[in-house]
Amino acid sequence: MNPADPRRLLRAMFDAAVAAAQPALCVPRHLPVPPKGRLVVIGAGKASAAMARAVEDHWHGPLSGLVVTRYGYGVPCERIEIVEAAHPVPDASGEIAAKRMLDMVRGLTSDDLVLCLISGGGSSLLPLALPGLTLEDKQALNRRLLASGASISEMNCVRRHLSAIKGGRLAAACHPARVLNLLLSDVPGDDPVDIASGPTVPDSTTCADALEILRRHEIDVPAQALSILRSGAGETLKQGDPRLPPIETRFIATPQMALEAAAALAREAGLAPCILGDAIEGEAREVAKAMAGIALQVARHGQPLAAPCVLLSGGETTVTLRGRGRGGRNVEFLLSLGIALNGEPGIHALAGDTDGVDGQEEIAGAVLAPDSLARARARGMKPRERLDDNDGHGFFEALGDSVVTGPTLTNVNDFRAIVIAADHGSSERVHRRN
Template sequence: MTISDPRLFLTSLFNAAVRAADPLNGIRAHLPAKPKGRTVVVGAGKGSAQMAAALESCWDGPLEGVAVTRYGFGAPCERIEIIEAAHPVPDAAGLVASRRLLKLVDGLTDDDLVIALISGGGSALLPSPAGDLSVEDEIAVNKSLLASGAPISAMNTIRKHLSTIKGGRLAAAAYPARVVSLVVSDIPGDDPALVASGPTVPGRGTRSDALDLIRLHRIDLPAAVIAHIEQPQSEAPRPDDPRFARNEVHLIASAGVSLEAAAAVARAAGIEAAILSDAIEGEAREAAHVHAALAREVLFRNRPFAKPVVLLSGGETTVTLRGKGKGGRNSEFLLSLAIDIDGTSGIQAIAADTDGIDGSEDNAGAFADATTASRLRQMGLVPAEMLKNNDAWTAFDAVGDLFVPGPTGTNVNDFRAILIQ
């Protein structure tokens, strides 16, 4: 079996992964019982507007609420207000949204129900500085975290100790109302307490853990931020706090489910699929070396999988900023991969973020194959220098290989597919 149009095939796998992460089915399957009192919706994340629209279509009782999403990621809703704010670096609109959510849950009773719609990206969309910290401090923290190369779990453990809304604090503010959290996970391992820094789901990471992670990853943070975390009052609520006893948490979409859906589409097309992992972390360029080595092993030695085969993986890689170029973790992964498979015909790949945005530009990722590096050199560009400068977006834009599906309405993080024929 030979795929005549590899890019169309790879795109179909991405689309299948996104469809499997559609929040409607998950929300419908986990609708809570209607309360005696009010039903209040709070939402945060790059998929929260679509989640809100899905909930509205399923819920036939009274409903009110607010959800915050990234600029351009909104969806039409009738009963739930959608606020758009900045991502990945917070802005004033996000601060307004945080205050609105906290005010919305204030004064609820044990007859009331809060439905929390949480997806990846909520950390940046919900700035709410604690103590004497400012929004400028949160912006500085986010910039340092994004440049550090630290895994998302470490970032969110740090973030929740600087906030009045993260780390379960929004759910604590809603007490004694019951909180049902419906979560679309973009976190390797699918710990709901780490998605969007867990505004309604308390986690186990302590302020001591946060300080250890800052030292481990050598994250440069303002002195005021370190001083705040060192104070006992920065400690986030614990999972065994009695205020959370009646609450429920449901994972409604994840990378693992999406990869299985993509694998099914590949097999229907006559191509075997191998899922490597849904929880790959680490430097994007280093992860690419491993993927490229495995792809070459399959191509030349027909092991550990027989070709034709498509290798699938998910998770969330990171990029340590070394240069001043433009790009994201998926395009950086692909540029590193392209260098490794240069001239090796028979390998085509896509890497893209399932929310439709990789980094700060409008592409979800890109395509790469054995000709990518040579085409860049023909244009007078040096692939290795572009990788060194974190300039993968410029590289793939130059050769016309960016992948731009637009916002998808969900977010289960990275999707990678490498076709070997």
């Protein structure tokens, strides 16, 4: 890969990160020894159908099951039923699938094994509410959580305390059968309880924690939801709860693995990779300012490493929607980064979601070049106004710089790469007003 072509190199690193987390590669080596009894496969998430296909391709004994994935992310299977439902705002298809999944695992024996395939997106795809709440309540809550600026951990804490299937409840329905979780992590820190809101793992958070999150972010919820949380009726299952069966959890792919794959490709291209972190959180525009500062320090002073190099990072930033734009944390990050870099020569960047969907758009992210802001202004766009309006998608679409992948069939969170050329001529810097 030629480092003189930053755009192509950036896209190749993104593709390498996605490829490293493909279920066909990650699932087979984690399959269990056949149980004495039945093998029942269940799961939810954007990668769950591809995970189910990998199980079928490498499991030679009998099995049955049901998994739910996002519309457009289905993969044909013969023995495991694939249901598609809405994400990030849930729909009735997901609700029905969640009910059926609970029914499917009830009545198993201690000789049986439940293989649970969980990946990012499962929270919205299993929207079965506690009694007293409706699907419409869950839809409204999801919209408010998505617009609030709350972190993924905070959002999932609220979701699982209002759910009839999350927070260990699906695992409890499997009792006394053993549960083996194969997790494809899309959350900072790789905490199992935050991946799809932890339907098959115990949860240490409480209803009180959920109430505090709602208060801090000023999120309105239905009166019945508040009643459930205040009364403790939404409490999740904790470690050691006798209702939980034997549970084993394995991570088959994580954001760190994806970043390491991109770093290996960078080395092959002659760039020094620096992984800044795999669990970076915070407001996308503020994280971008910090990373711009690091990139400028590298470009101007060769610290903390010398160019040519690439700064890699993962995690999940947030966007507090205040404008009329479509949001998207990766394009918001990239637009803020461009403003902070102010046309610095020799610095190119890509930010994208490894599942191919940034926010609610069928667009993974975008690429940024030193001339991006100048090209935008030539089209009559004002970068700061677009950022204030949360219109990163509109900004990069107008430049023809969106990254569109289609369904990637995996999900290990956000991928960010900033390529810094060796000697880009600091004397040529042009400072422009934003």
